[in-house]
Amino acid sequence: DTAVSQTPKYLVTQMGNDKSIKCEQNLGHDTMYWYKQDSKKFLKIMFSYNNKELIINETVPNRFSPKSPDKAHLNLHINSLELGDSAVYFCASSHSRGVVDQPQHFGDGTRLSIL
Amino acid sequence: DQQVKQNSPSLSVQEGRISILNCDYTNSMFDYFLWYKKYPAEGPTFLISISSIKDKNEDGRFTVFLNKSAKHLSLHIVPSQPGDSAVYFCAASAEYGNKLVFGAGTILRVKS
Numbered sequence: 132d133t134a135v136s137q138t139p140k141y142l143v144t145q146m147g148n149d150k151s152i153k154c155e156q157n158l159g160h161d162t163m164y165w166y167k168q169d170s171k172k173f174l175k176i177m178f179s180y181n182n183k184e185l186i187i188n189e190t191v192p193n194r195f196s197p198k199s200p201d202k203a204h205l206n207l208h209i210n211s212l213e214l215g216d217s218a219v220y221f222c223a224s225s226h227s228r229g230v231v232d233q234p235q236h237f238g239d240g241t242r243l244s245i246l
Numbered sequence: 247d248q249q250v251k252q253n254s255p256s257l258s259v260q261e262g263r264i265s266i267l268n269c270d271y272t273n274s275m276f277d278y279f280l281w282y283k284k285y286p287a288e289g290p291t292f293l294i295s296i297s298s299i300k301d302k303n304e305d306g307r308f309t310v311f312l313n314k315s316a317k318h319l320s321l322h323i324v325p326s327q328p329g330d331s332a333v334y335f336c337a338a339s340a341e342y343g344n345k346l347v348f349g350a351g352t353i354l355r356v357k358s
Contacts, residue, residue, distance in 0.1 A: 135289070162344055174290070174335065174348040187345055221289055225344060234280055235346060237289030 134158050137222045137238040144212060145246050152207045152241045154222030162186075163205035164235065165197060166221040174221065180205055181227060209243075217245045249273045250338050252349035261358045265323040269336030269349055272317065276338040280346070281310060281321045284333045293334075294321070326356045 137154045144150055156163065164187070165177045179187035180199040194210045205224075209216060219240045226233040251270045259265045267281075277298040282290035296303040296310045296319070303310050309322045323330055336349040 164344070172333075172350055174337075174346075176345055176347075179344055181344075223289075227344075234292040234295060235344070236292065237282075239287065239289045 135222055135224055135236050135238040137220075137241050139241060140239065141242050141244075143244045143246065146212055146214060148212050149208070149210045150212060150243070151209070152220055152222075152243075154205045154207070154238060156203055156222075156224040156236070158224055158236060160224035160236070161202050161227055162225050163199065163202070164223040164225075165205065165207050166223060166237075168219040168221060168240070170218070178205075178207075212243075212245050214245050217243055219243070248349075249276075250336055250347050250349040252334075252336055252352050254352050255350070256353040256355070258355045258357060259326045261328055261356055262325045265321075265326045265330065265354055265356065267321040267323075267334050267336075267352050267354065269319045269321075270317060271319075271338050273338070273340065273347075274317070275340040276347075278339045279310070279312060279319050280337045280339075281308075282335040282337060282348075283330075284335060284351070290335055323354075326354075328356050328358045330354060331356045 135156045162181045164179045166174045168174045177191045178197040183199045196208045199205045219242050221240045222238040223235040225235040280295040281293040283293045284290045294308045312319045333351045335351045337346040
């Protein structure tokens with residue numbers, strides 16, 4: 132019974148294409164996130180939504196646009212893909228800010244490869 | 247600018263012995279620290295956390311120690327088991343906020 136699920140698991144595409152990654156959580160959390168794990172293995176936050184409202188927006192190219200239709204879903208759309216976008220993208224969810232001992236739960240990642 | 251550092255890329259330990267994974271941070275605003283464990287092709291899984299008002303938190307075989315003056319935390323696993331072999335990430339946040347800053351991870355290998 133998957134708690135945070137993201138699709139697809141693998142995505143191979145050409146430079147310049149537009150692609151989307153979907154994320155859904157069934158934990159009843161109200162906050163969701165996107166992280167990027169680059170080639171150096173660092174996990175870096177990109178975006179966070181709380182109850183469909185954007186609350187964290189790190190320095191990310193505006194080719195990346197998150198969309199949250201409801202608090203259980205946070206999708207990531209990427210326009211005009213570039214070679215440097217190749218990475219593993221992780222979705223996560225948690226209860227609201229300020230709640231101690233409510234850690235973020237992660238999906239299994241989407242490995243994006245740009246040819 | 248790495249605010250959370252895990253200086254040991256890998257660690258190898260014999261089954262049954264203690265594993266000690268270390269993490270240093272630079273941002274004095276961090277007040278909540280977590281350890282995540284990650285297997286290949288899976289997402290990070292929460293292991294244990296500690297808030298800055300404590301210096302130790304224990305959960306079964308896992309204990310996290312926090313030394314605020316040294317800006318250092320460590321994860322102790324005892325006894326280590328082969329199933330503990332994974333990548334361990336240290337993470338931190340400020341004001342119990344949701345923006346986690348991760349270290350680069352340490353690969354732990356437990357040999358049987």
